[in-house]
Amino acid sequence: MLRVLTANLYNGGADPSAFGQLLDRVDPDVVAAQELSSELADVIGARFDHGLLAPSDDYKGMGLVSRSPLAVERVSLPHRDAFVGSNGVTVWCVHLANPIDRPPPIRARRAQVRGIADRLASTSGPTLLVGDLNATPSWPAYRRLRQHLDDGVADWARRNGRRPNRTWGLRPWWPAVLRIDHALVRDLAVLDTFTIRVPGSDHRALVVDVA
Numbered sequence: 001m002l003r004v005l006t007a008n009l010y011n012g013g014a015d016p017s018a019f020g021q022l023l024d025r026v027d028p029d030v031v032a033a034q035e036l037s038s039e040l041a042d043v044i045g046a047r048f049d050h051g052l053l054a055p056s057d058d059y060k061g062m063g064l065v066s067r068s069p070l071a072v073e074r075v076s077l078p079h080r081d082a083f084v085g086s087n088g089v090t091v092w093c094v095h096l097a098n099p100i101d102r103p104p105p106i107r108a109r110r111a112q113v114r115g116i117a118d119r120l121a122s123t124s125g126p127t128l129l130v131g132d133l134n135a136t137p138s139w140p141a142y143r144r145l146r147q148h149l150d151d152g153v154a155d156w157a158r159r160n161g162r163r164p165n166r167t168w169g170l171r172p173w174w175p176a177v178l179r180i181d182h183a184l185v186r187d188l189a190v191l192d193t194f195t196i197r198v199p200g201s202d203h204r205a206l207v208v209d210v211a
Contacts (some may be wrong), residue, residue, distance in 0.1 A: 004030040006130035008203035012037025018199040032093035036061030064093040079108035094131035113141045120148040127186040149184035156190040165195040167204045183208040
């Protein structure tokens with residue numbers, strides 16, 4: 001079993017101490033972070049020896065780390081790069097451009113999705129793509145990626161007679177209203193999944209156990 005946690009950390013707005021406690025409590029094998037700040041990168045780096053952390057203060061900070069050896073490649077994409085690591089399972093950390101930014105980065109977003117989809121189409125084997133897609137299941141970006149991968153969270157919820165948890169709220173202290181953070185899979189079974197509040201962030205962390 002592999003436990004993966006993905007979280008958008010609100011451009012460093014997430015509370016570092018609380019996030020460290022969350023990591024200790026959840027005990028993931030792999031962490032994928034979006035909007036990663038230097039302070040939060042230090043929190044993650046103190047707990048994980050392998051992977052790549054690239055913090056930034058412009059909403060483009062990213063990280064993909066693991067407790068076991070993980071070779072991480074930075075995949076060049078418009079607007080924000082993706083991180084891809086492999087240790088038997090290929091894990092993607094993705095953060096798509098927000099379509100409601102001003103001005104809307106629609107062309108960059110489409111090019112991001114196209115770049116990811118093209119690479120997925122040219123590869124095979126167990127794959128897990130996690131991150132903030134800035135897209136609910138009704139959005140074209142989600143549907144394009146679903147041509148190559150299954151929605152592991154939705155499938156798990158359906159099997160267990162539940163609805164997938166929402167992951168984003170308008171303010172950090174508000175209830176989550178949209179499901180825009182995802183875990184898409186190929187040749188993997190989702191054994192369990194849950195969300196957990198990240199103090200100071202407008203996103204919930206999404207945790208998936210896969211085998």
